[in-house]
Amino acid sequence: MAKSHVLVIPYPLQGHVLPLMEFAHYLAKEGVKVTFVNTEAIHKVVTSNLVEKDGDEDDQMHMVSIPDGLEPLDDRKNYMKVFDSILETMPTNLEELVEKINKESNNPVTCIVADIFMGWALTFARKIGIKGAAYCPPAATTIATMICAQQWIDEGIMNSDGIPLNNDMLQLSETMPPVDPTKLEWMCAGGVTPPEESFKYVKVAIEGTKAADRIISDSSIELEPATFNAFPQLLPIGPLLASIRHAKQTGQFWEEDTSCLSWLDQQQANSVIYVAFGSSTIFDKRQFEEVAIGLELSNRPFLWVVRTDMTKENDCFPDGYEERIGSRGKIVSWAPQQKVLAHPSVGCFMSHCGWNSSLEGVTNGLPFLCLPYFTDQFLDEIIICDVWKTGLGFKKDEQGIITGEEIKSKIEQIFTEKSFKDKALELKEKVLNSVQSGGSSYQNLSNFIHWIQEIDAN
Structure with a gap:
């Protein structure tokens, strides 16, 4: 009998790997087979800090790695260098990985859940005819600004590089408070990356929202009610935290001092x-x-x-x-x-x-x-x-x-x-209450897992 097999791929930063690792544990707990794909550099540090296993869940989750295209000694804190290398090399690497899994296993990949900043992976899922879901590690409000970015460009509020053309407050919806354009994610790179370079991330995220069958958010309706009401395509399933599962957090890049x-x-x-x-x-x-x-x-x-x-x-x-x-x-x-x-x-x-x-x-x-x-x-x-x-x-x-x-x-x-x-x-x-049985996030996550487990008859 066919069984759901989800390939999960985070963006290679601590704040992105952690929540997707937690999400993967929830899938594994429900009996979904998970292949968790890190870059080789991240895979090495994450696996070196794994000190406990989660019993039956561990049997359902397999951690693998693919190259990010950089050399071992390259500076991976140069975020745009990493991002450009990912876009250049990882789509082909991911395609080869899926082909290998499907060829060698009697349980082929049936769904890809990708970090929204790896939106190209969802385009690939659509190309090969399997389900795809975009996972949003930031707040839903942040994702809403990205969804609106193309409209603001079309309306002449910002240029094609995402730079606002004036200092007027930006309206996400009639029910949400206006946003200061200087507070947009890509405008706040902390001197690390120019805004027009940071906006490349947003373009990939927009690609992901368009290619995805579902867009899931690690948030809850109670935390961002106006955002979820205005952007119903965003599905709140969180917060997904190890502490809520009464389990040990996995996916750390550094050794903890207890x-x-x-x-x-x-x-x-x-x-x-x-x-x-x-x-x-x-x-x-x-x-x-x-x-x-x-x-x-x-x-x-x-x-x-x-x-x-x-x-x-x-x-x-x-x-x-x-x-x-x-x-x-x-x-x-x-x-x-x-x-x-x-x-x-x-x-x-x-x-x-x-x-x-x-x-x-x-x-x-x-x-x-x-x-x-x-x-x-x-x-x-x-x-x-x-x-x-x-x-x-x-x-x-x-x-x-x-x-x-x-x-x-x-x-x-x-x-x-x-x-x-x-x-x-x-x-x-x-x-x-939202993540307990009967709560809104609990029900959304249950429905999402049920959608994953539905295997097409053909």
């Missing part, structure tokens, strides 16, 4: 500031120092994730910092974030506002302090602060720096104004 959990055990309830800026944020020396100073001035316990590559310079801590902080601060290179955020001692989350982190904070009822770095993180900050009203942003000084005093002030405000925690707990309850 010593921070025992440190958290020693802190008072709702007292700790958890500080983590994701896998891509880069600070200059001055801004890094100001964050450190702000945490010191707060006089509150904090757990801070400081990646080895977070700054361009070495050792950016102020002189004598770690001695002054002592045991009040815990600094690690990477943390088991979902476990940390669920810990009762954590009282707020200072975050870069990546969508994965935003979901993890929401499902643990935490208020946010928002320090976005690039791309969709600025829109996520708006969602957190203006829509959910569960967080605060920071104001920059005349030099464009967020000072230690500003950070101290906002820390004090987030801990003393009860409304932030109250709204965070209220939102947590609504979102967790």
Whole structure:
């Protein structure tokens, strides 16, 4: 009897691999055969950090890799170089992989679920006559701006490279608040990539939405009601988190330092500031120092994730910092974030506002302090602060720096104004209900898996 076999392909960044890996576990749990396709470079780091298996699910999920077209020593933090190489080489590599699977297996690939930024894979799915679904790791609101981009180009609001031709606010729909054009994902590359280059990602995403039979979003109707009402083609199936499955998160690029959990055990309830800026944020020396100073001035316990590559310079801590902080601060290179955020001692989350982190904070009822770095993180900050009203942003000084005093002030405000925690707990309850049996996301995911499992008679 024919059986569904889904090929899952993420974009090769930590924030994209993690949610698609979680989605794959949900498919495997329902008995769907999954082939998870990473680039060779990502496959190597992900598999090296796999320390536990998920029993029966592991039998259903097979992890494979294909080349990204770059040499082993090439700089994979040059995002446009990676992107261009992917477009040039990976479509052929993927086609060869599917042909190999179908030739050697009695269970051929019946569906491709691809990260929306790998939209070409969905064009390939349509070409060979199998099902295709676009998976959207960012917020649905971010995807909505991409869907609208072509219309804005056609209307002369922006040029063909996605650059707005004036500073007028952009309207996504009559029921959604207008968007500042400077906050569009491709306009916020953090100095890493010019906007017209970043817009290449959007073009691939648009290709994916057009080729896909389904567009699924790691969000819920409770989190972005206006967006899902205005863009019914987006199907909310989330948040999909390992913590909700009571399982270990897989797909990490860095080895986790679990010593921070025992440190958290020693802190008072709702007292700790958890500080983590994701896998891509880069600070200059001055801004890094100001964050450190702000945490010191707060006089509150904090757990801070400081990646080895977070700054361009070495050792950016102020002189004598770690001695002054002592045991009040815990600094690690990477943390088991979902476990940390669920810990009762954590009282707020200072975050870069990546969508994965935003979901993890929401499902643990935490208020946010928002320090976005690039791309969709600025829109996520708006969602957190203006829509959910569960967080605060920071104001920059005349030099464009967020000072230690500003950070101290906002820390004090987030801990003393009860409304932030109250709204965070209220939102947590609504979102967790959506992924439980009978909830909207639960039902959407169930229907989607049923669609995958329907094998065409021919």
